[in-house]
Amino acid sequence: MKKAYIIATGTELLTGSTLDTNSVYLAQRLDDLGIKVVGKSVVGDTRDFIKKALLTGLETADLVIATGGLGPTLDDLTKEVACEVMQVKMELIDEELERLKEFFARRNRPMPEANKKQAMFPKEAVRLRNGVGTAPGMYLKQNGKVLILLPGPPQEMTLMFEQEAVPLLVREWGLSIGKAERKRINIFGLGESQVEEKIADIIKNPRGVSIALLAKEGEVHIRLTAEGEDKEASKEIMNRMVKEIEERLGSYIYGYDDETLPLAVARLAQKRKCTMAFAESCTGGLLSKMITDLPGSSEYFWGGVVTYSNEAKQKILGVNAETLARYGAVSEETAREMLRGVLSLAGADIGAAITGIAGPGGGSETKPVGLVYIAAGSKEYNQVKKFNFTGNRIIIRTLAAKTALNLIRQELSRGDV
Amino acid sequence: MKKAYIIATGTELLTGSTLDTNSVYLAQRLDDLGIKVVGKSVVGDTRDFIKKALLTGLETADLVIATGGLGPTLDDLTKEVACEVMQVKMELIDEELERLKEFFARRNRPMPEANKKQAMFPKEAVRLRNGVGTAPGMYLKQNGKVLILLPGPPQEMTLMFEQEAVPLLVREWGLSIGKAERKRINIFGLGESQVEEKIADIIKNPRGVSIALLAKEGEVHIRLTAEGEDKEASKEIMNRMVKEIEERLGSYIYGYDDETLPLAVARLAQKRKCTMAFAESCTGGLLSKMITDLPGSSEYFWGGVVTYSNEAKQKILGVNAETLARYGAVSEETAREMLRGVLSLAGADIGAAITGIAGPGGGSETKPVGLVYIAAGSKEYNQVKKFNFTGNRIIIRTLAAKTALNLIRQELSRGDV
Structure with missing residues (x-):
């Protein structure tokens, strides 16, 4: 070369x-x-x-x-x-x-x-x-x-x-324009070293494929380049490699090549003809922005609310004053009520609600900066998960929004919606 | 050096x-x-x-x-x-x-x-x-x-x-003990060549100040470096220069140095103890995201709604079905009703509403891609403006959100809120 x-x-x-x-x-x-x-x-x-x-x-x-x-x-x-x-x-x-x-x-x-x-x-x-x-x-x-x-x-x-x-x-x-075959595998929910651990033996014995890992904003990308005798051989080598990696990483893989998390969610929503709605607190509109960055998102995105203040959470989403008083705005209970609220407001099939502390201020011993609750799913099937993200405000917000997208992706993949 | x-x-x-x-x-x-x-x-x-x-x-x-x-x-x-x-x-x-x-x-x-x-x-x-x-x-x-x-x-x-x-x-x-004095003047609402025209004679005769213009995402930044005998002299030269430029560009200047448009809006809102709320259609949460990027924004940001679908506009903001049918979702009338809706929902002092066509699809001869209506102001004093932005989806959305911020900034500066 x-x-x-x-x-x-x-x-x-x-x-x-x-x-x-x-x-x-x-x-x-x-x-x-x-x-x-x-x-x-x-x-x-x-x-x-x-x-x-x-x-x-x-x-x-x-x-x-x-x-x-x-x-x-x-x-x-x-x-x-x-x-x-x-x-x-x-x-x-x-x-x-x-x-x-x-x-x-x-x-x-x-x-x-x-x-x-x-x-x-x-x-x-x-x-x-x-x-x-x-x-x-x-x-x-x-x-x-x-x-x-x-x-x-x-x-x-x-x-x-x-x-x-x-x-x-x-x-x-005499450049033969492109014998090599390239592919990127995109992963969310695992750190770089966790990915590396899971495919350590493959990395050690890559059989004609060059493998590079890249961690970026909570994601890990595996870049593969296969080079065989000719294009066909390269493709075959690549397919085997991708299959092997898929077996190790399963649903942590959200997409391939240029596919982003929002695109993966959009693809599934379109396929299943689902509509979506979001309720955001600490991410302040970032999640909605990520989905509407995509052209044609009006097909599956009903809308969202940025209930930044407690009053907004009560007024638009019908979160109970008692829930807010008893558990706080950043709590599993509030996240659940936010999701319920936005789903019934929108009549959408699936949704996500995010509430957390993006910092740098606003943290306490029991509720530190980076604590985020994310609810995702449909009215019937949903989950609320607790996360402790680290990093500055921008990173915490980005990770929270991407995690919400990933949870929606998982819900849409499960087939219960 | x-x-x-x-x-x-x-x-x-x-x-x-x-x-x-x-x-x-x-x-x-x-x-x-x-x-x-x-x-x-x-x-x-x-x-x-x-x-x-x-x-x-x-x-x-x-x-x-x-x-x-x-x-x-x-x-x-x-x-x-x-x-x-x-x-x-x-x-x-x-x-x-x-x-x-x-x-x-x-x-x-x-x-x-x-x-x-x-x-x-x-x-x-x-x-x-x-x-x-x-x-x-x-x-x-x-x-x-x-x-x-x-x-x-x-x-x-x-x-x-x-x-x-x-x-x-x-x-x-022992750095930064430089003699030179640096300042950046940040401008919104004028193109690079318009700024250049307004200060052409200053650029020709800069009297000890180096002047560089940089256009970026709808903004123009003037970067000034003044170098006199010592720090004091540099400061004096700089102050004279800044004053002269201010006389030419007036309220097109939204800030200095690292101040961004969201920061300029936040500063004014805090000073005037105003609360804000946004209603977004084509920007899909970007405007709310820009304000909530700032730590402490809960002090003045009540919340926002991303009424991406017509149903959301009606249900959350009370936009009239007749208005939507008669003038369309992208119209002066809809923008006005969106603003009215979000202000009364939030009880906020000031707000902005954006509706437009970010593209690449969805445009028509009478309503092309890039057409955006922005309403901004309080219940009593507000304006709706029509814009024809050019560029791709990302650029149109960014320009729309920034223009909304700039209109809010102007409203907050006027003193009628």
Whole structure:
């Protein structure tokens, strides 16, 4: 498998004011092409740093792609430094000069003298046409290493990469666009190390599949890449692996690839023609927001209430004043009454109610920050569960909303609704 | 000026599937602290590449910050490699081990053996507490270079950086005693070019202030940096500049520095002892979520309703069936009745109601995707405004919720509530 190293140049990328979207795009596309990205580097418009990054890239990878620094100004140094590193000389290429002149002529502007350097190239290089701006790119193979220079503006970069660079790479290395098979398994309700424990022996003996675990906002994703003789073989290897992991993790798996928890819930609700309604206290609308992020959610989402105050809980959901006084707003009893209230208000098939303490204030010894009760289910079949989430306010709210979605998902999967 | 190098580790960052937001955050914060970021590097979870990146960083900068790779799994290698590079030995720290055991005990789970390595540290290092997860960070100074290791999950990273690492850096290098004065002016309701037009002459003649405009999610931020002879002089220059900009932009300015629109609304509501309630259709809970993101919002937020379906609008808010039939759910009339409904349900002083078409489906020629009606105000004083937002579903929903907040802010500022 060929290896690639990406370099993004530009001082503006180092202050956090401009996002380096180029290297993200390239990483994704190289991954698609079956080229393994082994590193990325962002450097300012400084000769030394650009040089160091290029040397690191050439040392560690077969392919180095650098973006930015092909413009006409003094701090556009990438091409110059790259040629120095590759030990090739630049010369003025008439054809490029003509093209530049034409570019400016079409805009009724004289070509600034500074732009002339955009027509300088080593004769060993393939010049890559810029469909948008003035800066041509460069493709250079020396000593078995390929160096590609692309412009910094994202539209110019992507167009040039796709139309000019990819065909050259495919020809160079006979890339069979995609023997590998990829899949992501998405899990909720287990921590990263618990998942790892459950599939430890599979990880140790992965039989042709590369396995990576990623924990994110209460979820764990298992990323699988299977590579066999050809696409068919890869698929077969992948299917076996997925089946094995499914046997270990069962209903902790909520979806595959890009499926999110809200999507998994939506899919089940649509399949079973269920309507849903939510009652939220500490999550303050986040749960409803997550479901309505999805286009077409009006098909299964009746609505929700954000009963943040006790008065709202009583007035809209009919939670008993006595329940609130006796057990408190954050209690199993209140969660249950909230669910009952929203289900009868909405006449919905299934619902969830969340009440808890998101913090940072409001906690006590018996009811600490992170304590959350979640009720989920239908009028007939429902459950109330107690959770102790840790983290800051944002994390506690996110975990509470996702857990509610997961409980709904479990209810919808059970088949009793 | 001290120099910094940022390293983000994690194979998932190299396939483009996970965005490296950590290094963007760090770059921005280091810039704020007056530390110059000279380079960034993203590497997979591979010993060699991590080592190479660390060496490059230590060679080129005074400070190296690495994120990720502090977890319990086999491919979490950062700490181990860093200690090798810094030539220090790790040992089991009892105190950290106890903390880990407690972490799992609180969750009623046994500590997996793998997590033990998170309690291994060199005795020369300062251990940085993780307020969220199990992975402690590390601060190590050797031979005049500072190395900081932070966990990968963004929430853990930012919390640890701000609470643990920044104070150490400030002490180490006597930071933030910069001469420069920074301020951000936050604007809603004008586009970037409109803002630019209004302050064009100031931008042309900035008198010692550097001015940068940044457009983001419907907002425009003006970032100002004033640098005079000393701190006092910088402050004076800044104050003059801010006053001049305020004269041009008036009430389009909703806040300064880190103040967000929800915060601006919260501040006014608290000052005027107002309670609020929201009725949302197309934003589906996003507006309530934005306000309840703020700790302590129960002081002024009564609650909200997500009346996604027509039935919910009628049942909870008392919107007339006739209004819905005659004008439609997305209409000035419905918005007005939704506001009236939620205000009388809640008995709140002020409120907002949003109804619109977030798309991608559901649009028509007369009511296209992006059409949103927003009602805001008190029972006595309120307004309904019509908007045509452009963008995808997420953008339309965000703009609608923010616009509602901005209308509430204007109402609260007017003084008629």
